[in-house]
Each structure stands twice: as C-alpha cells, then as structure tokens.
Amino acid sequence: MNKKIVLVSVPRLDPAPQANLRFLLKKLQDANIDSEIFDANLDLYKRYSDLPSWADIERWGIQQQDRQNTSNELWQELEKSFSLWAEQIINLHPTHVGICVFTGESRNWTQWLCYHIRKANPDIVIVLGGKGINKPGRPNADFGEYCLSWNLCDYYFNGESELELVNFLQDRPCIVNNPDTFVSFNDLDLSDFVYYSNDEYQLTSKWYDQPINVQDKLLKTYSTRGCVKKCTFCDVPLLRSNWSMRSPQNLFDEIRFAIEEHNVRSIAFTDEMINGSNKQFLAWLELLANYLEKNNIQDFQWESQFGLKSKQSIPTRTFDLLDRTGAALTIGIDHFSNAVLDHMEKRYKQDDIFWFFENANKPKITYKILMFIVGYPTETLADFEIFKNGIVELFQYQPQIQAWDFGQTCSIPFGSKLSKLENIELGAQQVDWYYHNNPTLTKEERLNRLSIIDQLSQEHQLNLTRAKATSLRVESWTQQ
Numbered sequence: 001m002n003k004k005i006v007l008v009s010v011p012r013l014d015p016a017p018q019a020n021l022r023f024l025l026k027k028l029q030d031a032n033i034d035s036e037i038f039d040a041n042l043d044l045y046k047r048y049s050d051l052p053s054w055a056d057i058e059r060w061g062i063q064q065q066d067r068q069n070t071s072n073e074l075w076q077e078l079e080k081s082f083s084l085w086a087e088q089i090i091n092l093h094p095t096h097v098g099i100c101v102f103t104g105e106s107r108n109w110t111q112w113l114c115y116h117i118r119k120a121n122p123d124i125v126i127v128l129g130g131k132g133i134n135k136p137g138r139p140n141a142d143f144g145e146y147c148l149s150w151n152l153c154d155y156y157f158n159g160e161s162e163l164e165l166v167n168f169l170q171d172r173p174c175i176v177n178n179p180d181t182f183v184s185f186n187d188l189d190l191s192d193f194v195y196y197s198n199d200e201y202q203l204t205s206k207w208y209d210q211p212i213n214v215q216d217k218l219l220k221t222y223s224t225r226g227c228v229k230k231c232t233f234c235d236v237p238l239l240r241s242n243w244s245m246r247s248p249q250n251l252f253d254e255i256r257f258a259i260e261e262h263n264v265r266s267i268a269f270t271d272e273m274i275n276g277s278n279k280q281f282l283a284w285l286e287l288l289a290n291y292l293e294k295n296n297i298q299d300f301q302w303e304s305q306f307g308l309k310s311k312q313s314i315p316t317r318t319f320d321l322l323d324r325t326g327a328a329l330t331i332g333i334d335h336f337s338n339a340v341l342d343h344m345e346k347r348y349k350q351d352d353i354f355w356f357f358e359n360a361n362k363p364k365i366t367y368k369i370l371m372f373i374v375g376y377p378t379e380t381l382a383d384f385e386i387f388k389n390g391i392v393e394l395f396q397y398q399p400q401i402q403a404w405d406f407g408q409t410c411s412i413p414f415g416s417k418l419s420k421l422e423n424i425e426l427g428a429q430q431v432d433w434y435y436h437n438n439p440t441l442t443k444e445e446r447l448n449r450l451s452i453i454d455q456l457s458q459e460h461q462l463n464l465t466r467a468k469a470t471s472l473r474v475e476s477w478t479q480q
C-alpha cells in the first residue's frame, strides 16, 4: 500500500506558514513520498480570532488547561474544531499523520486532535515531532512517552526529523521513540533548500486562500539553524548543538524568486541568530542590497533574531547593509550589567550594546522586539539599578523600537549551564528556582523587579510585546 503523510501544524503559533514544516515537506517530496500540509493553527485563527471567545481559546493553550478546568461552553467550541480537523485530515486519505508539536503550549491541542483522529479512524498511524514533545530544555521526550502510553500516537521523533521521517516512511532503519536523546545532525544540508512557490501556501491552497495581513506578501524562511553561542540560560544549544547555514547565493535565489514571482516585500526568518557567521550573513545581504537598488525596490523589509556581539566582532559595513535591506531586528540584549552579561556568557559588554545602537541609528533599521531578562540568578540590587538605567538610556532610540519584551523573569532550562550552578535549587517549572548564593532574590523579589520594570514601561508608554501571553504565563506560575 502506498503511504501518504499529512503534516499538521497545531495551535498556537503565529498564523503563518511554518518554515520547518515546509522544509520537512520538501525532504519528503524529494524522496517521492506522497505528503501535504494541513494547517489547523491557521484555520483556528481564521475562524476565531475576531470572536469574543478568542481570549479564552488562547488562554486554554497558553496555560495548558485540562478538560476539568474548561467551561462547557468553551469545550463545545474546542471539540467542534477537533472533530472538524480530524474529518478534514481523514478526507485527505493519509496512511500517516505527522503532528508538529511546536512548543509545550501546543500539547493539549495535540493530544485532543490525536484523540479525535484515533476515534474517527484508528488505522491511521500518528507520528509526533517538534520541540514540544520534550519538557522545555530537556532532551527527554516526556510528552512523546505520555502520548504513546495513552495510545494517542504510534511513534514520535525526538529531535530533527527531516532525515529520520524519510527513513521511517521508506521502512529503513531510523531513530524513533527515543525517549532520552535528542537527535540532531551535523550533516543536514540546508544548501539544497530550493526556493519554492508560495502558491502552495497563501495564494492558491485551500488553507491559505484568504491571505491575512501577516502573510500578505510575506516569505517565511531561514538562513541558519542553531546558534554559535552558548548562553547560560538558553536551551537552543542544548536542543540543537549543531550549527548549519545555507549558502548566500542559494538564499538570495529564494528571495529573488519570491520577489519576482510573488511580489513578496517582506521576509520573516526563523533563525536563532542570523548573523552567526559574519561572512555568510554579509554576503547574502550584499547580494540583496544590490538587487533591491538595481530594481528600485524601496519597500522591502526582513525580520529575524540577530545576535549582538562585541564591537570588534561586528564589521562596520554591517550597519550600511542592514539599512539598505530594511532590517527589523529582534535582539536578546538581556542585561546591561557587565557582571551579569559576563555570567550569562553573552560575550559583549554594556558599551558594545550602546555602540551598536548608536551605529544602527539609520532610517531603515528598526527593532521588532528587544528582549531582556529580569531577575537573573546572580542579579544584585546594584545590577538591577544598572539594568533600569540601561533601559532608560535606550529610550532615545524609541522611534526605531517596535516592541519591548521583559519576559516572565529568568527561566532556567534543565541541563543548561545555569541549572548546574552550585547552590541552585530547581522547582517544577523553569521559572521556579532559588539560588542560595543570592538569597534575597526570592520569587517575590523577582516578581517585584518585574513589576518595577512594568511600571517604568507604562510611564514611558513602551509597547510591550506578547504582554497578554506573558501575563497569562505569570498568572499560571503564581497560582502554583
């Protein structure tokens, strides 16, 4: 029997095509495996985002509420979606369904969708993948094991599945149902990522036939995978220890194709640190800048996570190229105290931060989000004062800054360098910890510092990103 796999994107993500899922689709199609994408996330967004029940639907996923804590009214709406999606997926006649559990906030969505697919057609093989099958920051696939134990899935892939899923569907040896080890590949070749037509997404597909603002003329893609740094609080190096990148020409070809064939004017990169390699980064920026100028394209913009570095490590022509190509950067500045930055292993100092902002003060460079960490384990009151002063110092760049993100105080992923500090006690959640070497930094004190920053933000009318999602997460944490 010929196999067919339907790849499913479940809520709750930005309502846009998922680059990783498309990359996976391409690998499957290159191997002549019948496959297509079903985007339940986008469907939910289209049907509910303008309705009053949207707030409760978002809360349900963000706080990972269970059936008992869900009102009957909301449950009826959710069940309607799960049955509808199961029916639509089954109508695509798959032998396999592959669900991408993007984060921990996709878990309850996944398990109830699995349940409805199983109920409607128990013969379909259900396969799970994505970072959400792991406890955040842990290599252990606790959610994969949970779903297996309840027969909600048949298999899961713990780690990068592009190669393994192909092997699996071709009945070749592969790593599957591996609870303890996150699989990642050194040799995953991103350079063969051929540019694609957006037709299969927002333009003609039945799921993207009514483009919504964020997708309109947007290309979602990536240039690199992984990160070259190993900051102490971050789970990226834990989950993806390898760094890989596309060739500048290959990436530029994809962008040019999107511009010429689909009139794309905006790119969202899903990179963790797009400028990990200056050589690769500046090379495709140069190609793009020259192309935009030659074709007199003025309204172009791209956005990505970008890594600050020391001034010695950022060539000055970077700023010119960021400006010429319309960069909207998301930057994890994290702190302003050199003691804290050193401890975080950020590899830059306070004066590097201000040097960067001064040089990047150009008409077409904007900051999509500036991210910070309040209440890092070693943060003293003096560090916190430096932090506040640093925030105030950045107010002068407010016209360039679209949003600020102060998070929900410092999270400590299991396995990270922070989790191995001597004298740190870890609780059930990543934000639950106590560091004996900094005894006054209790949970209450961390929340107190966060509220001081909230107040400062209100006084200066800062636009806080994901404020709603963050406050829902903090609410769920403080109720523990």
Ligand code: SF4
Pocket: 227, 228, 229, 230, 231, 234, 235, 236, 237, 272, 273, 307, 332
């Ligand atoms: S630069 Fe960003 S992605 Fe890379 S390790 Fe540090 S925090 Fe993580």
